[in-house]
Amino acid sequence: MREAREAFGRIFEVPAGYLNTASVGVPTTATADAVAVALDAWRHGTGRATDFDGVVAAARAAFGTLVGVPAGRVAVGGSVSPLVGLVAAAVPDGARVAVPVGEFSSVSYPFAVQGRGITVTEVPPAELADADADWIAVSVVQSLDGRIADLDGLRAARGRGTRVLLDVTQAAGWLPLALDWADAVVGACYKWLFAPRGAAWMAVHPDLDLVPHAANWYAAADPWGSTTGLPPVLPDEARRLDASPAWYCHVGAADSLGWLAGLDLTAVHRHCGGLADRVRDGLGIAPTGSAIVHVDRPDAAERLTAAGLAVTARGGGARMSFALYNSDDDADRALKALL
Template structure:
């Protein structure tokens, strides 16, 4: 653990053996305490909702800084699939969408449901994805880090290949934002749910839409919160939507964003580069203990029959995805967690 990571370690108190951030992240104390405060206020009606909603603005601005975007191009929502829906609806009939063959379905089904109007989803193997970006593909939909395998996307190569043929590029960053440095240059949409590596409550999704994509999409889920002035958009038939990406906002789940804002700001304070180094150091210690070469991902996927049962017996919490063990390491993970996991596996 780096000295910087060590200085923040007291902000979490995980039970030993939590190696499952790819399923959900653990809240830092600032996020947890902020959430307890507003829940107490809610219980007795101590305040109106406006102070809670300040966290939505803070989350939007923090996310924009983390991905190198202007906050005017960031929208808020609830889930990745709901955020993708307006983009999918804007595709012309007969459009072809390229996905990774192991892509998480929140970035597959929103395209497939348009099959009745000829939208075709084409799958390529992870290691063949870039070469599959060829004329005829209208949109590439892919994760920055694959959920099941932990494979890190060569984003620069995908951006270049998509640009060469004029295809739109939509990136699901749910398994990347918070530990992997990200930049939206050349990307048309980048969407992340915050309950994994961004360590927020489930229900807060943030996304970037490029100006050119904003112009192509209709804000299908527009409601009062998408208004230019939310406080004058409560009633009636006069619609004045926000001029920027806010017109794609879904009305936020307040308490989810109350927990999200301090967590995102803490990630900024620690630094994604520091978190990245910490996570990869631990992941590679684990890989070395399994006799695997070093990798570039905070997610380790390995074919180890009996690992799930061995982990359960030792109190290690990880996951099985695609029939393979999946262990994931984040800023609150320690070398003790690595050793606990390796010791659990040593007899199998």
């Protein structure tokens, strides 16, 4: 049953037992209302294209805050893999790329299809930071099981000369992040960032030189003055890599990410990771602090679903994910269904 839940100063109309944020996050009522207003203007022909410049800029800046970089280092995209593709295209011929075993394909595939003598090797997660590689590409939090990457080890690897790409799609919004040291940080909007799917961002280190393969009018120094004609005049910042934004997704993103960027993310992490660890403790699994729990039992997803909980069947078991709107009751219902 859908109910109104207050969390961190906002209201969510989310079903009890919704433990599926790692698939799709549920927006706050304020975010959903902001999108509805924009859609109503579209429906009645009162909206204008220039109306969206401010929300795109606001969402860009908020993503930068969430990962610890200034807005000038953030590029706008529609999803993660095309942004990763810009990085993969810049990897030199013959480069060695390391990814953890089980990495989400939107991170690994863009490197794996390059050819040009580039090799992509799957490495046990615990050994990733010490991999003999030119590049490491990894999710900060793994989609399958919630494993949190060894960020200190990865930062040390970059200090030794290995370049690092991080995907924060399953981490941004609940895990405090300070990733200004990484070469590229990509993330999509629709998990713990609670925005409509269709927006993504990439923070680019000043040392990383990328070709804007999808150069377009929106990536120009003066977008509205660059809809026709040559030559392209692009800005000297990450915005030169922008794709033309999905407007209504950025309306939601500006509202949601702006709110999240102002929260105490240490408290958010304590809440989300604490609920997940409550379940781990009840199941005899060591605590990790991750908001994602994977239960490696063939009947887990069936039992949880039968108990009215929204989860995802993954990896021969069940994946549960805890967000700001979840409660002790959600965790206890999951434990009751599995014990």
